[in-house]
Amino acid sequence: MPEKKIRVLIAKPGLDGHDRGAKVIARALRDAGMEVIYTGLRQTPEMIASAAVQEDVNVIGLSILSGAHNTICPQIMKLLHEKGMDDVTVLVGGIIPEADIPALKQAGIAEIFLPGTSTQAIVDFIQSRTAHS
Amino acid sequence: MSDQTKTKKSAAAVGPQVNPRQPSPEEKSWQANTLAPALAKSPERQAAFTTISGHPIRRLYTEADLAGWDPKTQLAHPGEPPYTRGIHATMHRGRLWTMRQFAGFGTAEDTNERFRYLLTHGQTGLSTAFDLPTLMGYDSDHPLSEGEVGKCGVAISSLADMEVLFDRIPLCDVTTSMTINSPAPVIWAMYLAVAEKQGADWKLISGTLQNDILKEYIAQKEYIYPPEPSMRLVVDTFEFAVKHTPKFNPISISGYHIREAGSTAIQELAFTLRDGMEYVEWALRRGMQIDDFAPQLSFFFNAHSDFFEEIAKYRAARRIWQRAMVERYAAKNPRTWALRFHTQTAGCSLTAQQPFNNVVRTALQALSAVLGGTQSLHTTSLDEAWALPTEFAATIALRTQQIIAHETGVTNTVDPLGGSYFVEALTNEVEAGAWDYVHKIDAMGGMVAAIERSYPQREIAEASYRYQQALDKKEKIMVGVNDFVSAEKPLEILQIDETVAHRQADRLRKLRADRSQAAVDRTLLALRKAAGTYTKAGQPSGSSNGQLSHENLMPHIYEAVKAYATLGEICDAMRTVFGTYEETAVT
Numbered sequence: 196m197p198e199k200k201i202r203v204l205i206a207k208p209g210l211d212g213h214d215r216g217a218k219v220i221a222r223a224l225r226d227a228g229m230e231v232i233y234t235g236l237r238q239t240p241e242m243i244a245s246a247a248v249q250e251d252v253n254v255i256g257l258s259i260l261s262g263a264h265n266t267i268c269p270q271i272m273k274l275l276h277e278k279g280m281d282d283v284t285v286l287v288g289g290i291i292p293e294a295d296i297p298a299l300k301q302a303g304i305a306e307i308f309l310p311g312t313s314t315q316a317i318v319d320f321i322q323s324r325t326a327h328s
Numbered sequence: 329m330s331d332q333t334k335t336k337k338s339a340a341a342v343g344p345q346v347n348p349r350q351p352s353p354e355e356k357s358w359q360a361n362t363l364a365p366a367l368a369k370s371p372e373r374q375a376a377f378t379t380i381s382g383h384p385i386r387r388l389y390t391e392a393d394l395a396g397w398d399p400k401t402q403l404a405h406p407g408e409p410p411y412t413r414g415i416h417a418t419m420h421r422g423r424l425w426t427m428r429q430f431a432g433f434g435t436a437e438d439t440n441e442r443f444r445y446l447l448t449h450g451q452t453g454l455s456t457a458f459d460l461p462t463l464m465g466y467d468s469d470h471p472l473s474e475g476e477v478g479k480c481g482v483a484i485s486s487l488a489d490m491e492v493l494f495d496r497i498p499l500c501d502v503t504t505s506m507t508i509n510s511p512a513p514v515i516w517a518m519y520l521a522v523a524e525k526q527g528a529d530w531k532l533i534s535g536t537l538q539n540d541i542l543k544e545y546i547a548q549k550e551y552i553y554p555p556e557p558s559m560r561l562v563v564d565t566f567e568f569a570v571k572h573t574p575k576f577n578p579i580s581i582s583g584y585h586i587r588e589a590g591s592t593a594i595q596e597l598a599f600t601l602r603d604g605m606e607y608v609e610w611a612l613r614r615g616m617q618i619d620d621f622a623p624q625l626s627f628f629f630n631a632h633s634d635f636f637e638e639i640a641k642y643r644a645a646r647r648i649w650q651r652a653m654v655e656r657y658a659a660k661n662p663r664t665w666a667l668r669f670h671t672q673t674a675g676c677s678l679t680a681q682q683p684f685n686n687v688v689r690t691a692l693q694a695l696s697a698v699l700g701g702t703q704s705l706h707t708t709s710l711d712e713a714w715a716l717p718t719e720f721a722a723t724i725a726l727r728t729q730q731i732i733a734h735e736t737g738v739t740n741t742v743d744p745l746g747g748s749y750f751v752e753a754l755t756n757e758v759e760a761g762a763w764d765y766v767h768k769i770d771a772m773g774g775m776v777a778a779i780e781r782s783y784p785q786r787e788i789a790e791a792s793y794r795y796q797q798a799l800d801k802k803e804k805i806m807v808g809v810n811d812f813v814s815a816e817k818p819l820e821i822l823q824i825d826e827t828v829a830h831r832q833a834d835r836l837r838k839l840r841a842d843r844s845q846a847a848v849d850r851t852l853l854a855l856r857k858a859a860g861t862y863t864k865a866g867q868p869s870g871s872s873n874g875q876l877s878h879e880n881l882m883p884h885i886y887e888a889v890k891a892y893a894t895l896g897e898i899c900d901a902m903r904t905v906f907g908t909y910e911e912t913a914v915t
Contacts, residue, residue: 205915210460210476212549214913215590215676218789219796221915235913236549239472261460262715262824266475290680292714293818310680310713311809313800 201325202252206234206243208271211261216288220256223314224321240267244274247283253325256317259289264299272303284324288312351392363387380634380804381592382794383757389749397756399747402647406742409654411646412755413743414701415666420739426704427729428505428670432457432482433716434828436492439482443497445719451726453535454497455505455706457481457716458515463550465511465899468832478828480716481507485832486894488839490518491525500528504535505580505670505704510552512539513561513882514898517889520573534575536626536670539565540582542603545779545911547589547788552899555776557859557906561881562607563614566621568882577626579607580670586784587630588676590792593641594758596630598765599775599784601648605766606775608657614878622653623663629702631693632674636754638693639745642700644759645669648766671697672706680713682808683819691728698732699745705729715821785914839892847891852901855884860905 205221207214214236225231232250234243247255255275259267268287275283287299288308296307305324308317351359377385386393404410407417416422429451432439443454458481461473467485468477477483484490494504499522508515516537523533541558544551551558562579569578583600591599604625611621629645631638649667653659673693678686687710694707707725709717717725733739745751772778779785798804805811858879881902888898 210464210466210472211480212544213588214549215588215792218915219590219793222789222793223796225915231915233913233915235911237472261476262479263475266826290714292821292823294823311806313810314796315800 200228200230201254201321202230202232202250203254203256203321204232204234204243204247204250204252205256205258206238206246207236207258208238208240208243208267209259209261209263210237211259212236213260214258216260217256217258220258220288220314220317224256224318227318227322229321240270240274243271244278244280247275247280248278252283254284254286254321256286256288259287259291262290264289264291265295268299268304269302276303284321286317286320288317349392350395351390355390355392379593379637380632380795381594381637381791382798383592383594383637383761385754389753391749393749393753394756397752402756403746403752409662409665410650411666412643413746415646415668415703417742419701419742420698420733421742424733424739425698425702425729426453426503427451427726427733428453428455428503428704428706429722429726430455430457430505430507430672430706431717431722432459433480433822434478434482434824435831436482436484436489438478438828440493440495440497442719442722443493446722446726447497447502449723449726450730453503453505453704456493456507458506458508459483460550461485462511462515462895463508465514465552465895465903467836467894467896468829469836470896473829475826475829477826477832478824483828483832484515484518484895485836486839486892487518487521487889488835488892489832490515490522494519494522494526498528499523499526499533502535505538506535507538509538509541509544509548509550510558511895511899512537513565513885514889514895516565516578517882517886520886521890530573532575533573534577536577536580537565538582538628539579540603540628542606542775542779543582543585543600545909546586546599546603546784547591548585549911551909551911553902553906554909555779557902558909559607559610559776560878561902563611563616564880564882566607566611566616566624567614567880569624570616570621574624577624579624580626580628581607582628584628584630584672586788587632587674589788590676590795591788592791593632593634593637594761595765595784595787595791597641597645597648597758598762598769600627600629601645601652601762602766602769602775602778604649605652605656609774612657618653618657618659619661619664622657622659623661626703627667627669629669629671629697630674631671631697631700631705633677633689633693635692635696636751637758638696639700639751640754640758642669642671642697642702643751643755644762646701647755647759648762652766668703670704670706671700671702673697673708675708675712678708678710678712679806679809682814682816683710683713685808686710686712687724687728690725691732694728695732695736695738698738699743701743711819711821714819715823718820718822720820782912782914785911789914836894839894843892848888848893848897851884851888851891852893852897855881855888855898856901856905858884859902 406413565578583596587596650665709721
């Protein structure tokens with residue numbers, strides 16, 4: 196029986212248009228055999244949470260480079276909780292000051308990937324995470 | 329088109345493909361007697377050597393790589409076409425480049441203080457970074473602005489903010505660059521209004537508006553309206569600038585963001601120059617004369633890490649633009665032919681890891697821009713991968729330029745690399761590669777058409793993915809990232825807190841209470857009417873049927889700004905007529 200593909204939503208919340216990272220990750224995860232849905236730019240927390248439900252994803256990757264992560268991430272986590280999506284793994288990639296990382300993890304973000312992370316490290320993390328759930 | 333055939337032929341003539349390398353007898357003898365034994369004894373480190381863009385580089389460049397190259401027409405002398413050696417006869421011996429550090433954060437008060445700090449430390453021009461709400465045409469108190477106010481730049485929602493931003497900075501004495509695109513006409517109108525209040529003569533003020541919407545669709549993605557009305561606004565600013573502000577560049581046609589999005593050097597060059605040609609063509613269709621407006625067009629390139637490839641790119645840029653102006657648009661004015669450009673060192677090349685190494689990267693990149701003949705330069709700060717620069721980091725970045733200018737001696741002579749076999753051959757190859765792209769985009773019907781079919785977007789995404797794969801496989805090395813990794817202490821960075829958003833919201837509330845609402849309503853209605861064709865009921869009949877009027881919107885925007893209509897209100901007025909743009913995302 197073929198293994199069920201891991202489903203990933205790559206989302207760009209906030210107003211910034213820097214989508215290089217989001218696109219590279221989307222493609223790398225697809226090349227690693229995952230089903231990837233890319234939301235496109237400027238998604239509100241509500242749009243991202245709804246898309247996650249609708250697409251029934253295992254993983255959400257948020258790409259944020261604007262500095263708005265402390266506002267956006269907790270909102271998304273709250274909405275996911277309200278929609279009964281507590282089992283989804285939420286990752287953040289982008290420019291995140293180290294001082295902000297503990298609070299983001301506290302809010303339920305599984306991992307934060309900073310600039311310079313190899314795509315393989317992200318693939319490995321997702322595979323190990325989803326293997327246990 | 330005859331001019332296209334002509335360009336195609338001359339571009340092909342300089343490419344390496346059509347001139348197979350014919351080594352001289354001496355070079356052949358070197359290959360047999362010196363090179364072969366050396367390789368037999370110790371092979372080279374890699375099978376193939378490429379630039380950071382993946383462009384192949386030979387072991388050795390000799391006169392065989394310049395066969396058919398004519399220094400009289402392809403190199404010439406500085407200040408003369410095709411400007412390969414620079415647009416001025418004396419280049420940096422006569423006048424150094426403008427040291428222009430991009431700055432902006434928090435409220436207008438915060439940025440005004442940083443501006444005045446930089447000016448007292450020897451910076452020679454200002455460059456304004458706006459926050460994301462401003463770049464997207466939203467006021468600081470708009471729901472979508474939450475969490476973003478003052479983070480990536482300064483928050484400017486009305487003329488009141490702009491007055492604070494340039495408080496105690498005489499606009500008649502400084503040159504100001506403003507990185508703003510979709511809302512550029514509005515921000516420019518605010519700047520002009522401040523100049524008027526200061527009593528500065530519009531004919532004498534100088535600076536640059538980025539105003540390059542095409543690269544927004546291609547790379548940076550901060551667009552509001554669809555391409556057609558956006559291009560109309562750009563041409564409106566050209567007309568206004570020619571008439572009222574002859575020393576102000578109404579556009580900075582930008583490759584910087586294209587490169588940051590992951591393009592190669594050749595793609596950066598080609599898409600930027602083809603964007604430039606697109607603006608020229610839209611202005612010509614408006615009825616403007618090439619030599620009236622083109623001298624006010626300026627360019628903006630990235631300085632990435634591959635030293636010689638970057639230098640070749642700047643040299644090729646001048647040559648391509650000169651040829652395009654002459655052959656495609658029959659320009660007669662040498663000021664139209666000469667490509668002037670600003671450079672910013674590559675933010676995307678800087679690492680979060682071991683951030684002090686970034687000072688070294690930036691210095692080398694800046695050196696390539698100087699050797700490539702830049703007119704102005706921003707050196708990126710060492711904390712770029714983390715946040716907006718602290719004052720400490722911003723100062724080192726500025727000092728880096730001063731060291732290049734005053735200590736290295738590279739400014740003592742014009743185009744010191746001119747005539748190098750390698751640099752000239754690479755300049756030819758980069759030029760030929762860029763012309764290939766230009767011809768492809770011509771065949772698609774121009775840049776707007778190419779953007780609509782996601783062509784440049786796809787090419788950039790491909791290149792960026794290839795580079796990431798090369799990093800992952802360690803075919804390319806980033807020191808401190810995929811090799812030479814070491815433990816380090818976290819850096820002190822600039823934090824922008826949410827009090828900025830609250831201060832902005834308070835200011836907007838006060839502004840809306842104090843201004844004349846009747847004047848705001850009147851000027852916004854006049855703007856909407858001028859923007860679209862209106863039915864008798866006063867409803868826009870809109871952009872969907874393509875019946876937009878051709879009235880220049882700048883005077884209307886200026887009136888609305890002076891009535892203290894906010895940025896969001898003015899952009900909304902145009903949104904109701906033009907609609908908004910949604911891209912087809914390419915992954």
